[in-house]
Amino acid sequence: MSHGCKYLILHCMDYRLQSVIEEWKKTKGVSGDIDVMSIAGSCKDLANYAIGTCESNFVMAMITLAYEKHGVRNIILTQHEDCGAYGGKTAFAGDEAEKAKVVGDMIKAKKALLDKFPDLRVEMFRIKLAGEGWEFEAVND
Ligand SMILES: [Zn+2]
Known part of the structure; x- marks a missing residue:
């Protein structure tokens, strides 16, 4: 490289x-100088892999490649509202239940990444519906 x-x-x-x-x-000033993974459900598979309910580790495999080959040390995790991979908004009892699930998955994904690569810096953002558009909300674990 x-x-x-x-x-x-x-x-x-x-x-x-x-x-x-x-x-x-x-x-945020990261456009261009960034590896992009665009997959259904974002952190969902990595979270499920972390708790042993998903056998696929392709997300971890790609992040490992980015870490080893591109020198990536900053990971930005996102999850959005009304995600089809979770069944959309109607799959949840309400907004708080949905938020708890997707934020919980992001935190599980972050932990799995830090377990493997302790020197990563991992930021988390929930992408919320806001009127006709969307807005980013920083998430802390
Ligand atoms: Zn989605």
Whole structure:
């Protein structure tokens, strides 16, 4: 590799989010210099892998590649509301139940990453519905 990058972002494949995420990356100053993983449910599979209910570790495999080959040390995890991979909003009893589930999955994913790579810096953001659009909310564990 001639040069690496500092960041990796994991976000959902959902078409509704892509332009919002692109703009947010520019605001954060990470646009371009970033590995991008765009998969259904974002952290869902990694969280399930961490607790042993999903055999696939392809997310971890790709992040390992980014860590080893690109020198990535900053991971941005995101989860959004009304995610089809979770069955959408109607799969939950209410907004708080939905928030608890997706934030919980992000935290499990973060822990799995830090267990493997303790020198990673992992930030978490929930992408909330806001009127006709979306907004990013930082999440702390
Ligand atoms: Zn989604």
